[in-house]
Amino acid sequence: MRILVAEDSRYYRKIIETVLNGWGYEVVLAKDGIGAWNIIRENNRPQLAILDWVMPNMNGLELCQTVRNSALNSYVYIILLTGMDKKDDLIAGLKAGADDYIVKPFDEQELKYRIQIGQRIIELENKISRLALTDWLTGLLNRRAFMERLESEVYRSWRLKSPLTLIMADLDNFKRINDEYGHLAGDKVIARFAAEILRHIRKYDFVGRFGGEEFILCIPEAGQIQALEIAERLRHETEDMQIKVAADLAPLSITASFGVYTASSQVFEDSNTLIKKADDYMYQAKTQGKNRVSPGQSEL
Ligand SMILES: [Mg+2]
Numbered sequence: 001m002r003i004l005v006a007e008d009s010r011y012y013r014k015i016i017e018t019v020l021n022g023w024g025y026e027v028v029l030a031k032d033g034i035g036a037w038n039i040i041r042e043n044n045r046p047q048l049a050i051l052d053w054v055m056p057n058m059n060g061l062e063l064c065q066t067v068r069n070s071a072l073n074s075y076v077y078i079i080l081l082t083g084m085d086k087k088d089d090l091i092a093g094l095k096a097g098a099d100d101y102i103v104k105p106f107d108e109q110e111l112k113y114r115i116q117i118g119q120r121i122i123e124l125e126n127k128i129s130r131l132a133l134t135d136w137l138t139g140l141l142n143r144r145a146f147m148e149r150l151e152s153e154v155y156r157s158w159r160l161k162s163p164l165t166l167i168m169a170d171l172d173n174f175k176r177i178n179d180e181y182g183h184l185a186g187d188k189v190i191a192r193f194a195a196e197i198l199r200h201i202r203k204y205d206f207v208g209r210f211g212g213e214e215f216i217l218c219i220p221e222a223g224q225i226q227a228l229e230i231a232e233r234l235r236h237e238t239e240d241m242q243i244k245v246a247a248d249l250a251p252l253s254i255t256a257s258f259g260v261y262t263a264s265s266q267v268f269e270d271s272n273t274l275i276k277k278a279d280d281y282m283y284q285a286k287t288q289g290k291n292r293v294s295p296g297q298s299e300l
Contacts (some may be wrong), residue, residue, distance in 0.1 A: 001119060002026045002046035006036035006063070007081075008055040012104070016050065016081075019108055025115070033058025040067055040076060047074055047122045048115065053082035053093070061096045068097035075125040077118040081106060135209040137187055138194035146208025146216060150271045153206075153220055154263075161265040165227035167217040168259040168278040169197070169234070172290040174213040177252065185245035189254060192243050200234045216278065224262040224297055231258045231293045239291065255291035257282055264298035 003025045007013045017027045028046050030036035034057040039045060049067075051060040058066070060080055067076050080098040082089070093101050099121070100114050133145035141149065150166075157164040171193060178186040190213060197207050197215060210216045219227045235258055242251035259282025263269050269277075277296060285294035 001048065001122075002028055003115070004028045004030065004036060004039055004046040004049040006030040006033065006049065006055060006060065007052040008032055009052070012052070012081075019111070020115075023112060023115075032056045033060065033063045036063055037066060040072070041070075043073075045072070045074065045076065047126075048077045048079070048118045050079045050081050050115075051098075053080055053084050053089075061093065064093070064096040064098050074129070075122060077122050079114060079118060081111075138191055138209050140194055140198075140215070141206060141208040143208055143210055146206070146210070146218075147271065149206055149208075150218055150274075153218055154269075154271045154274065157220060157263070157265060158268055160221075162221045163223050163262055163265055164274070165219040165222050165224065165260060165262040166274050166278040167219065167227060167231050167234075168210070168261075168275070168282040169215045169217065169231075169256050170258075170282055170286070171213040172255045172257055172286075174254075177254070181245055181249065181252070185249075185252070188245045189243055189252065192241065193238065193254065193256065196237060196241065197234060200230055200237070216275065222262075224260070224295060227260050227262060228293060228295055231260050234258070235291065235293055257285035257290050258293040259283065259285055260293060260295045262295075262297040264300060266300060267298040269298060 003020055005013065005016050005027055007016065008031055013029055017029065020027050028039055030039055032055045037058060051063055053060040064078055078098045079100045079102060080093045081102045081104060083104045085103040090101050102111060102114060133141060135142045153164065177189055201207060201217060205217060205219050207215060207217045219230060235256060238254060238256050241254065244251045259278045261274060261278040261281055263274055281294040281296045285292045
């Protein structure tokens with residue numbers, strides 16, 4: 001695990017770094033509050049921070065408040081490590097949003113076990129947010145998480161003036177599978193299709209399970225031709241799949257219908273509009289006979 005240590009005293013920086021390294025932690029150092037904040041703002045931030053209270057350019061208390069008031073996408077567990085040892089100081093620190101508080105000069109063993117407490121909290125926190133964001137059956141993003149991610153992707157595409165494509169995919173005649181073979185078989189089909197989708201997307205694409213048998217793919221920075229290739233390949237591979245749902249049953253075959261909508265960077269369509277359009281084209285694919293890809297794009 002990586003730990004951020006923000007400390008203006010070179011002496012304490014060295015001591016803390018040495019003991020943390022000795023316990024197997026990777027240490028990221030900052031010499032003042034601003035330096036620490038710049039590290040915390042990054043996406044791959046360390047999730048545990050040991051902050052000195054008295055530092056130049058934003059002290060530990062202000063840094064605590066700044067962290068708590070910003071909408072970071074992962075929790076930062078903060079231990080204040082300070083020479084301020086009055087009861088009022090402790091309360092001010094906790095009030096500012098610190099999770100724990102250690103007084104200098106510190107006891108090594110105490111620091112060690114307090115870090116372990118932090119580690120337990122962080123692991124729980126990460127597990128909870130993973131559960132809250134993913135669909136239990138497929139491991140894909142759930143609808144809410146997909147919407148959140150799409151929203152920021154749409155703003156990004158406006159800013160970068162790049163196109164963005166959504167693919168709405170829906171399994172054909174899925175109800176029949178559930179009715180004839182039961183929900184467990186239905187779940188297996190869904191999970192297999194989800195895995196197939198993941199095989200076909202690029203590194204920066206993301207997928208959500210939107211409803212029962214409905215999936216949505218976001219293909220950033222892709223024009224229609226590229227996205228159509230992905231959808232058509234996925235449609236074709238889906239058609240060829242043989243899905244074993246039970247030992248005593250012949251493998252099932254499925255098909256899916258796809259709506260592909262490409263948003264131009266010159267037309268500012270919001271995420272709900274994009275989803276509605278992709279859904280409309282998916283519906284068109286259904287009415288035109290299913291097992292097909294139906295494309296559309298922004299009108300300029
Ligand atoms: Mg200091």
